[in-house]
C-alpha cells in the first residue's frame with residue numbers, strides 16, 4: 001500500500017505538513033490513541049471514538065460468531081441478504097460486497113418502490129440485517145417494521161430471519177432481545193463512519209459471501225505502519241489537510257481504474273461528516289470530472305491523480321480513516337462529531353407532527369413544465385426547466401458547488417425494458433437515459449464548479465452534514481416524485497412515501513434557513529419526469 005503524488009505542489013505541501021506533524025509527535029500519539037490531538041473541546045468525544053485504530057485486532061474476536069451466523073443462514077437456505085442501515089451502517093458493506101462481487105440488497109432509502117422491490121425478491125429465502133449504532137434511526141426502524149410485518153404475513157417467524165447489529169445498551173438491542181432476534185453487538189468506541197471494520201461492516205458482508213477475515217488482514221498490515229513517518233494515512237491526511245488549508249478544499253475522488261467498487265461513496269461520508277462543520281471543511285466529489293480549478297484536489301483509488309492511494313480495500317479503510325483524523329488535526333476541526341445532521345431530522349419530525357393527517361406543507365409550484373413541478377424562488381422571467389437550471393448554475397458563487405439531491409428510487413432505471421439483442425453499451429445507454437444520476441454529468445459540463453449527486457435520504461447521513469455545517473456556498477437542487485404503491489410503516493402514523501417527502505422538505509427548510517438557494521423539482525410522472533429533466537439539462 002502507498003500514497004504517491006502526481007502533482008509536485010501537492011507533494012511539497014504534504015511533505016511540509018507531514019514534517020510538522022512528525023515534529024509535534026502526532027503520528028505516534030495517534031497510534032497510541034491519544035484523545036488530546038484535536039484540542040480540549042474535542043477531547044471527551046475523541047476519548048470514546050478511537051476504537052477504530054485497533055479493529056484489525058479486536059474485530060477478530062467477532063469472526064467465530066460471524067462464522068456461525070453464516071453457517072446457520074446457509075443451512076437454512078437464506079441466500080438473499082438485505083441490509084437495512086443508513087450512512088456508516090451500510091456504506092462500508094456496500095463497497096465490500098460490490099468489490100467482492102457478492103450480492104447484497106442495501107436499503108438506505110425511504111422510497112416505497114425501492115423497498116417494495118426488495119420485499120418482492122425471494123422473501124422466503126431472505127435474511128435481513130438491521131444495522132443501527134444508535135438504534136433509533138427512523139429509516140432503519142421503518143425497514144425493520146416493514147420486514148417484520150412481511151415475514152409474519154408470509155407465515156415466517158421474523159426471529160428466524162432478522163439479525164440486529166447495534167451498540168450495547170441501545171433501544172434496538174433491548175427490543176431485539178425481547179423479540180428473540182440474533183444480536184451482534186458492535187464496538188461502542190467507534191463512530192458510525194469509522195465502523196467499516198466493526199460488526200457493522202463485517203456481519204452483512206460475511207452473510208453475503210465476502211471474505212471478511214482477509215479485510216482484517218489487509219487492515220492489520222496498514223496498522224503496522226501507523227506511527228511511522230512515512231505512514232500512508234499520515235501522508236494522505238497531511239496532503240488533504242494542507243491542500244484544504246490553502247484553499248484546495250474540493251476533493252475529487254476517482255476510482256475509475258480501481259478494482260475496488262464504490263469506495264468514493266464511503267469516503268464521501270467519512271470526509272464530509274468529519275470535516276464539514278463550523279463553516280469550514282472539505283467537499284468530497286464523487287462521479288465528476290476535474291475542472292482544473294484552483295480549489296480542487298484530485299485523489300485516485302489505485303488511479304493516477306494529484307494524490308494516489310494504492311492498496312487493497314481493508315487497507316484503504318484504515319488509511320482514509322487515519323487521513324481524516326490527521327486532516328482534522330491540520331484544520332483544527334473535531335473529526336468525530338456531526339453537529340448539523342440532527343437539524344433536518346428535527347425538521348422532518350416537526351413537519352410530520354404539525355401536518356397530522358393533513359397534507360404536507362409543500363406550498364404551490366412556482367411553475368410547471370410538463371411532468372415536472374418547480375417549487376422555490378424562481379425569477380419571473382424563467383418559464384421552463386432549462387431556465388431553472390440556468391438560474392441555479394448562475395447562482396453558484398465563486399468557490400461554491402451545486403448539489404443534486406434525489407429522493408427517488410435508485411434502481412428504477414434498471415427496470416426499464418431493454419431489447420433482447422441489445423449490446424452492453426446499448427443497455428447502459430438506455431439505463432443512463434432513465435437515471436436521474438445522469439443529471440450530474442449533464443449539468444457539470446455547463447459549469448466549472450463541482451456538481452455533486454446524492455440519493456435522499458441516504459445523503460442526509462453523509463454529505464448532508466457538509467451542506468449545512470460547511471462553507472455556505474452550496475446551491476441545492478432537490479428532486480422528489482409522485483408515489484404510487486405507498487407502504488404503511490406498521491405501528492407508525494405515516495407511510496414510507498410520506499416520510500420520504502417530509503425528509504426532503506425537512507432538509508430543504510434547513511438549507512433555506514441558511515439562506516442558500518434551494519429549488520425542489522417534483523416529478524408528477526416519474527419516468528417521463530426523469531426524461532424531461534435530462535432533456536432540459538441538455539438545452540441549458
Ligand SMILES: O=P(O)(O)OC[C@H]1O[C@H](O)[C@H](O)[C@@H](O)[C@@H]1O
Nearest residue numbers: 087088089132133134137192461
Ligand atoms: O447507525 P445509526 O445510529 O443508525 O446511524 C446512521 C447514521 O446516522 C447519522 O446520520 C449520522 O450522522 C451518521 O454518521 C450515521 O452513520
